[in-house]
Amino acid sequence: MKAQSRRHFLKTAARGGLGLLALPTFLPARLLGADAPGKKIQIAQIGCGRMGRSDLGNVMTEPLARVVAVCDLDSRRLAAGKKFVEDFYAEQGESSVHVKTYRDYREVLASPEIDAVIVTVPDHAHALIAIQAAIAGKHLYVQKPVTYSIAEAIGLRRAVEARNVILQTGSQQRSERPWGSFRKASEAVRNGRIGQVQTIRIGLGLDRPSGKRPVPMRVPENLDYERWLGPAPEQPYLEGRVHPEDSAEGRPGWITTEDFGLGLITNWGAHHVDIAQWAIGQELGGPQTVEAQAAFIKDDWMTVHSTYRVELGYAKGVKLVMDPQFENGIRFEGDEGWIFCTRSGESEAGGDTPLDRASQRPLRASDALLLSPLGGNAHRWMPSRSHYGNWLECIAAHRPPIAPIQQSARSLEACAAAWIGMKLKRRLTWDAAAERFVGDAAANALRGRKARSPEYDFELVLKKAGFV
DSSP: OOOOOHHHHHHTHHHHHTTOSSOOSOOOGGGGSTTOSTTOEEEEEEOOSHHHHHHHHHHHTSTTEEEEEEEOSBHHHHHHHHHHHHHHHHHTTOOSOOOEEESOHHHHHHOTTOOEEEEOSOGGGHHHHHHHHHHTTOEEEEOSSSOSSHHHHHHHHHHHHHHTOOEEESOGGGSSTTTTHHHHHHHHHHTTTTSSEEEEEEEOOBOOOOOOOOOOOOOOTTBOHHHHHTTSOOOOOOGGGSOOSSOSOSOOGGGGOTTTOOOHHHHTHHHHHHHHHHHTTOTTSOOSEEEEEEEEOOSSSOOSEEEEEEEEEOGGGOEEEEOTTSOBEEEEEETTEEEEEOSTTOOOSSBBOOOOTTOOOSEEESSGGGGSOOOTTOOOOOOOSOHHHHHHHHHHHTOOOSSOHHHHHHHHHHHHHHHHHHHHOSOEEEETTTTEETTOHHHHHTTOOOOSSGGGOHHHHHHHHTOO
16 A cells, blocks of 8 residues: 555544444453553554554554654664654543654564554564564554565464464455455455456566666664564665665665565565455465466566466466466456456556556446346455454454454565466475475475574464464
8 A cells, every 4th residue: 555644544534433343342441440551452563664654644543543763773764653653642622642653663562552563664573573472462454575585474373373363465456445346356256256267367567777876885773673584685775675764755775675675575475365366265365386487576676576477276277377467456356257456547556567557446347237236145355444443343343354364474485486386387286284385305495494593483483482
């Protein structure tokens, strides 16, 4: 979701409240005490960059939320995040607003006043922070892709289930706002409106080389680069591979640096593959086969894949194809018609995203009847008018959210399996039940990677907690 201004959130605050279908009848015991400030869920934001500010702005409009702390390894972004939150509450008429700041997320997790955390850091850092947060008993909102690797997704799911905390993945396309087209399309497909699904075509966009050669730079004083690297391989600092020093806007460089994020295949792929698997009843499953080709960017600040073509084979002969020639969105094709869904005609992927200029409608079908209201016995998704509101409701009622780790882990696995196919350039067989490739040691070795030091090893964290 694009970062939006504080003024925008103030204007939409009233509508934000409509995201709650009804206040839950159960609230955590801490929120019911006589000293509870408004009986709010106390939240800390970890990561105050582009998407961090977006998450902050959205969650603060929710009636159950109170942001009490922000955390970032960049002192400039930390100060900006604090100001953003304090200004928001001040403009709501509050006085003497004070938001705590932290440079080390471990101090956030040690705080008994914090009930939940929003993890909006680069992909490579998701798992370690989220696993430690779950172990600390904090509820979680984690940006997609939920983790960097398959092994991390399995580990995070294990920690969340062991500690029985609520994790919502930032897969906003599952909720009714702001892009309800995905829910309508996937519900229609799940209920057989297009007959037997044959092919799913997904457009993710295309990253093109920046044309800038990788030249090491001096680490800025405001950034703790050592901890920013975390589990990623040791390497010199390049601003173009981290984030802009003078702005929190635009796509940060880590998104196009393979040590920190795997490129559009997991960036946009985590959104669209998630919806595709939801629609065909594979949200707890995955593909059976993987065939992929890609060209990777070289001698550039960017290191992710550029051109690509991926084909994932699912049960019942369903084929999912991802190719940059497709419009950004998802087209479900069955033996009785097709349905296409996208984000209101917008292109938010990196590089070029071909768009159908003749029709920008976010929901289209071969026949309008395919999108007519479903019957009373139809399979329907959980109500979720607001993705952040759904998370908070589910914390309060202690029930699974619309985008739980059990399903987002599977979405990541399918996308990461596609990336592994890109690397190996040969057909792979994936066993979704075992979450491993069949008879392929090289492919299985790429399900995870070794942390550069024990301090950043999520498996050691899980072992110490007794979850392995």
